[in-house]
Amino acid sequence: MSLSSHVTELKKKHAFLSEQVEMAQRSPGMDDLRISELKKQKLLLKEEIQRLSA
Template sequence: MSLSSHLQELKRKHESLEHAVEEAHRAPGVDGLQIAELKKQKLRLKEEISRIETQPAH
């Protein structure tokens, strides 16, 4: 997998988690811990995306 395709996949997953968090906020009875876990996953992806984007090209 090339770096750019890996980056695109990470961005797709990040966007998917963004939608999941929004849905969870709107859904009645969703546990706050579930939302927190989704947000942690989203943050990890964002950090990885940022790390990849700021790496110097070889």
């Protein structure tokens, strides 16, 4: 897998997590811990994308 395709896949995963976080925040019964975990995963992906893009 080339670097650019790897970064593209990471961006897709980041976008998917963004959608998951938004849906979870709109759900009244969603656990705050689960939302925090999703946000942490999203942040880790963002940092990895930035590291690989630099």
